[in-house]
Amino acid sequence: MEWITDYFQFLAERYPDILKYTVEHLLMSIGSVVLGIVIAIPLGIYLSKTEKKLVNSFAFTIVNVFQTIPTIALLAIMIPFLGIGLKPAMTALFLYSLLPLLRNTYTGIKSVDPKIIEAARGMGYNSLQQLFRVELPLAFPYIISGIRVTTVYIISWTTLAAVIGAGGLGGLILSGLGFNSKPLIFTGTIMAIVIAVLADHLIGRVEKRLSYK
Amino acid sequence: MIRLEGVQKVYEDGFKALKNINIEFKRGEISVLIGPSGCGKTTTMKLLNRLIEHTEGKVLIDGKDISTIDPIDLRRSIGYVIQHIGLFPHMSIKENVAAVPKLLKWDTERIEKRVTELLNMVGLDPDTYKDRRPSELSGGQQQRVGVIRALAAEPSIILMDEPFSALDPISREQLQDELVRLQKEIQKTIIFVTHDMDEAIKIADQIILMKDGEVVQQGTPVQILQNPANEFVEEFIGKERLQKYRSMPTVEEFMEKRSAIVSPDMPLPKAMKQMEEHHLDTMIVVDGYRQVKGQLSIFQMFNNNDANKLVVDVMKPVKYRVQTGTPLEDALTLMSQHDVHALPVIDKKLGCLGLITKNRMIEGMARIYSMPRKEGA
Numbered sequence: 001m002e003w004i005t006d007y008f009q010f011l012a013e014r015y016p017d018i019l020k021y022t023v024e025h026l027l028m029s030i031g032s033v034v035l036g037i038v039i040a041i042p043l044g045i046y047l048s049k050t051e052k053k054l055v056n057s058f059a060f061t062i063v064n065v066f067q068t069i070p071t072i073a074l075l076a077i078m079i080p081f082l083g084i085g086l087k088p089a090m091t092a093l094f095l096y097s098l099l100p101l102l103r104n105t106y107t108g109i110k111s112v113d114p115k116i117i118e119a120a121r122g123m124g125y126n127s128l129q130q131l132f133r134v135e136l137p138l139a140f141p142y143i144i145s146g147i148r149v150t151t152v153y154i155i156s157w158t159t160l161a162a163v164i165g166a167g168g169l170g171g172l173i174l175s176g177l178g179f180n181s182k183p184l185i186f187t188g189t190i191m192a193i194v195i196a197v198l199a200d201h202l203i204g205r206v207e208k209r210l211s212y213k
Numbered sequence: 214m215i216r217l218e219g220v221q222k223v224y225e226d227g228f229k230a231l232k233n234i235n236i237e238f239k240r241g242e243i244s245v246l247i248g249p250s251g252c253g254k255t256t257t258m259k260l261l262n263r264l265i266e267h268t269e270g271k272v273l274i275d276g277k278d279i280s281t282i283d284p285i286d287l288r289r290s291i292g293y294v295i296q297h298i299g300l301f302p303h304m305s306i307k308e309n310v311a312a313v314p315k316l317l318k319w320d321t322e323r324i325e326k327r328v329t330e331l332l333n334m335v336g337l338d339p340d341t342y343k344d345r346r347p348s349e350l351s352g353g354q355q356q357r358v359g360v361i362r363a364l365a366a367e368p369s370i371i372l373m374d375e376p377f378s379a380l381d382p383i384s385r386e387q388l389q390d391e392l393v394r395l396q397k398e399i400q401k402t403i404i405f406v407t408h409d410m411d412e413a414i415k416i417a418d419q420i421i422l423m424k425d426g427e428v429v430q431q432g433t434p435v436q437i438l439q440n441p442a443n444e445f446v447e448e449f450i451g452k453e454r455l456q457k458y459r460s461m462p463t464v465e466e467f468m469e470k471r472s473a474i475v476s477p478d479m480p481l482p483k484a485m486k487q488m489e490e491h492h493l494d495t496m497i498v499v500d501g502y503r504q505v506k507g508q509l510s511i512f513q514m515f516n517n518n519d520a521n522k523l524v525v526d527v528m529k530p531v532k533y534r535v536q537t538g539t540p541l542e543d544a545l546t547l548m549s550q551h552d553v554h555a556l557p558v559i560d561k562k563l564g565c566l567g568l569i570t571k572n573r574m575i576e577g578m579a580r581i582y583s584m585p586r587k588e589g590a
Contacts, residue, residue, distance in 0.1 A: 118299065124289030129316065134303075138302070
């Protein structure tokens with residue numbers, strides 16, 4: 001049982017660092033997801049509306065390609081362009097967040113029953129009113145579940161950002177590797193898990209509160 | 214009144230959906246567009262709120278070309294009930310009904326009042342239902358909401374696209390009855406699309422039968438049933454239904470002829486005598502050109518006991534009339550709907566032939582009852 005007391009002692013000594021890394025981690029992942037939302041949701045709406053098939057497949061292909069690049073490789077590729085640190089890390093994470101957000105927004109809007117759209121049009125909704133009062137509320141369950149999934153895995157992938165010097169809980173794990181310190185590795189991992197689970201739970205509650213069913 | 218003049222719809226691929234349509238939808242009437250699928254009935258209806266744009270001809274609402282009206286404004290001024298209900302699943306019943314008034318920026322109080330009024334009109338208790346979601350209602354209830362949603366902003370025109378086709382037969386019948394009842398109160402110009410002839414006969418003031426983008430025949434249900442324009446119409450109506458209507462006793466068989474007709478310049482005492490002789494409480498006033506001028510009832514006689522007065526001085530205008538060939542059943546329905554005791558019978562040239570009264574109807578009904586009962590009759 002000694003290791004428990006040892007571990008608590010470790011926590012007591014290192015908690016400012018742990019806190020700092022955790023906050024970094026949180027900001028980085030939430031920042032990337034928010035950036036993703038700002039770009040991907042409007043883009044998804046546009047793609048679901050556009051008649052141009054070419055634009056559509058082009059956009060999805062590009063986003064798909066980003067998705068297939070291995071995380072560590074994408075981070076490495078960023079270095080020649082953006083150097084090291086926060087900027088390339090967040091860019092990479094942002095690129096990863098695009099696909100699920102885009103797909104879900106697109107599918108959500110496409111899934112709205114055409115009969116309901118016709119009713120809205122026939123009743124005299126203009127296109128913006130139709131989008132905001134009918135389509136987006138009906139597509140919301142898809143969109144929010146896209147946000148939920150994306151947030152959870154971006155939080156987990158953010159641990160890799162430390163590799164290119166962006167900090168975050170990955171930093172704890174990396175230094176744990178360097179010093180062969182199990183508590184460091186353990187703490188970094190646990191914190192990442194806790195944040196992900198909490199985020200999942202929180203967004204789940206929003207989903208339940210705001211979805212119509 | 215809505216008029217379509219030489220309307221055509223040609224799609225980009227060259228498909229002619231509508232070929233030279235000339236029709237009129239009269240104010241305050243239910244006009245039913247009917248025909249096999251692909252005949253253009255839905256297309257014709259959707260021209261009216263510009264969900265589909267015609268390629269040639271004119272669509273006029275109260276004389277105004279609708280291509281000059283902003284489609285959004287146009288749609289907000291026309292009620293629209295779609296097939297499969299089309300309620301917004303994410304909104305409560307109240308929000309659904311309030312949709313168009315909200316778009317028109319009515320104030321909350323007015324919307325609230327209107328929603329309550331409309332829900333009551335179709336027998337849905339506002340306190341019970343207004344906060345529910347559409348998914349918590351039965352199909353019949355949902356479509357009732359669909360109908361009142363279309364009425365919400367008090368449009369004078371309502372388009373209904375096979376509104377009851379997705380319902381079970383019992384709810385469908387109920388809603389048809391309710392629509393007929395409601396129409397008596399609201400007197401809207403209703404354009405109703407269906408492929409169900411029974412539904413059309415039941416609710417229509419005017420039936421417009423279409424095929425391959427053309428109007429094949431139009432007229433009252435009775436006119437179409439009695440004189441189908443061609444084989445296609447006969448087939449579409451169905452032999453059985455035609456048979457049933459042809460064997461039905463019609464109004465002219467039972468109407469009072471000369472005995473119920475008085476001329477406008479007849480002195481009242483003479484008219485009274487004629488009434489007494491033939492045991493009539495209502496008589497029809499017809500001029501030398503066989504035109505109906507008015508009606509004379511026992512009440513007017515009672516109120517105007519004056520030997521110097523003529524029929525023309527006291528007669529009342531006639532609101533409703535029936536055409537020759539109308540089945541007794543339909544005449545009776547008309548009488549009970551409008552609470553009148555007698556209806557003048559008019560021939561094709563609009564000349565008056567006589568008067569059908571409730572008394573004489575008893576004879577006719579007795580004959581219907583003595584007829585061997587057919588299946589479905």
